Amino acid sequence: MPSNLVVRVKASSPEIQEGLAAIAAELDLPAGFPAEVTAAAERAADEVVLPELDRTDLPFLTIDPEGSMDLDQALHLERGRPGDKDSGYVVHYAIADVAAFVRPGDPVDVEANRRGETLYGAGTRIPLHPPVLSEDAASLLPDQVRPALLWTIRLDATGAQVDVRVERARVRSTARWSYVEAQRALDDGTAGPGTEVLELLREIGRLREQQEVARGGISLPLPEQEVDETDGGFQLVFREQLPVELWNAQISLLTGMAAASLMAGARVGMLRTLPPADPRDVARLRRVAKGLRISWPQDMDYPAFVRSLDPEVSQHQAMVVACTRLLRGSGYAAFDGELPEQSRHSAIAAEYAHVTAPLRRLGDRYAGEICLAICAGTPVPDWVSAALPGLPKVLQDSASRAGSYERAVLDLIEAAVLADRVGKEFDGVVTSVRDDELTTGVVVLAEVGVEAPVTSEQPLPLGEDVTVTLATADLATRKVAFTLP
Known part of the structure; x- marks a missing residue:
């Protein structure tokens, strides 16, 4: 990333x-x-x-x-x-x-x-x-x-x-x-x-x-997605x-x-x-690890598994993102x-x-x-x-508002970054796939610092390098979306 x-x-x-x-x-x-x-x-x-x-x-x-x-x-x-x-x-x-x-x-x-x-x-x-x-x-x-x-x-x-x-x-x-x-x-x-x-x-x-x-x-070991102010821009x-x-x-x-x-x-x-992780979510993560071809021995607990991940490896990047589910x-x-x-x-x-x-x-x-x-x-x-x-x-409400604000600003900047590149291809990594709809997920594009939805007619290859096409980048709606041919 x-x-x-x-x-x-x-x-x-x-x-x-x-x-x-x-x-x-x-x-x-x-x-x-x-x-x-x-x-x-x-x-x-x-x-x-x-x-x-x-x-x-x-x-x-x-x-x-x-x-x-x-x-x-x-x-x-x-x-x-x-x-x-x-x-x-x-x-x-x-x-x-x-x-x-x-x-x-x-x-x-x-x-x-x-x-x-x-x-x-x-x-x-x-x-x-x-x-x-x-x-x-x-x-x-x-x-x-x-x-x-x-x-x-x-x-x-x-x-x-x-x-x-x-x-x-x-x-x-x-x-x-x-x-x-x-x-x-x-x-x-x-x-x-x-x-x-x-x-x-x-x-x-x-x-x-x-x-x-x-x-x-x-x-x-999650990298931060951040907006840096520069001379006259971001x-x-x-x-x-x-x-x-x-x-x-x-x-x-x-x-x-x-x-x-x-x-x-x-x-x-x-x-x-933060409550303990739901055993069902841990079991799901084990299935994700298996799909990503990452070894997770049965006798290795979740914290030890997380520490074994190398965020420089594409499959491990996707696994780290999947692990955030247990921190909700x-x-x-x-x-x-x-x-x-x-x-x-x-x-x-x-x-x-x-x-x-x-x-x-x-x-x-x-x-x-x-x-x-x-x-x-x-x-x-x-x-x-x-x-x-x-x-x-009071604190929970303010934290929710802060999260909504930060996500909306990032969505806006991502749309602005890509607004004039609709139809272009980008290299990325599929970092998550919906359990109930394997053709919908998230792709990360390191080149432009963007994390956005991606869809495909076929099940998405979780954790793999892909070339996706930018389908939408709309500033008014703050929507960015990619397709995988």
Whole structure:
């Protein structure tokens, strides 16, 4: 799937602009922040009170996509005892303290509850909070003292969690890295601010990946389909994640699992859940693997099978896409008393909570406050307790809206990429076939970064290389379709 070939779509194209406007209207997306919300955010930025605990002595760094301004997380890593490599590690993870700026029931809070999360489209963002907060006063930008929720997580020499606490503190990031810059520094051995932390991130990240394997967790090696903004246009590409992104994600997963352990122990909180895979779906996947001529021994469990796949192989690409079927059904479970019946996230193979992106996700602010109260030995704030029962639905609705928006934008860009190429042939790979209609499925075209429906008069050859013909590419309907002769 990964390809270095991209197709640009000019941002000035009236058809693209009309399409984006139509999507926003269809989904009833907010166009901007009301004046009273912006004014309240500006006051909050001016009046913020920093925590008494001062941890600006820790040289934090951030690692994010190029150009990001809404920086939720800053990282500092160290060994448990200087010079003793067997003593374990200390993870300091600073998370933007949105509650230091947003008061319960104020205009910013009401608007954030209406939006639910930040939406990402083709060169545009519809933020959860006004930019004066999300991209400035609350963001963990370099060389700025900021209020934060400081997580301190101790690990043993194998990377397993030993202890966790979270508290409010003032922090300062001293270095800002993009993923590409961080990976290059690690690959080249480049010296610079925070490079010793990057080296520890690689070390700890690999240990956490081993921990994931040991507990039966799953990380599907799916390339990302993304829209990159360029000078005067867009690029649609399939992109493999860099190793440093995966290691950075392991720190976020670690923190989410630590938060879940705190809340589960205190019997109050909100978890991100995913039910176990339906045995019928697993059986179906075994049939798909057999059809793709991929070995899946009966004594090999599903997580081990996923780890055996090589996304560089066409048949394995199709298998990875098919495996996403087992990751459906994720949700949120709020509780105050007994744990919910379904409390685990089956792909992570542990209890897990969202706490590391409060600038971009509404629920993280509430979950962070619960963890603060647990560690401080104080009651959960009333405004959190009052909102807890209704939060899962608010978050599920916003996640559904975000998914619809992202799919619609990609559909639009794909149609624009191919609009003048109807009737042309493309090389691709059939990545899925409908169970009830073997002549209908999905084809991926690495050359142009497009994933679209394909039909044939004969059963589609799942996982095989094919040459398909573009039958439809309509910007108005955002429909792209191929046929296999």
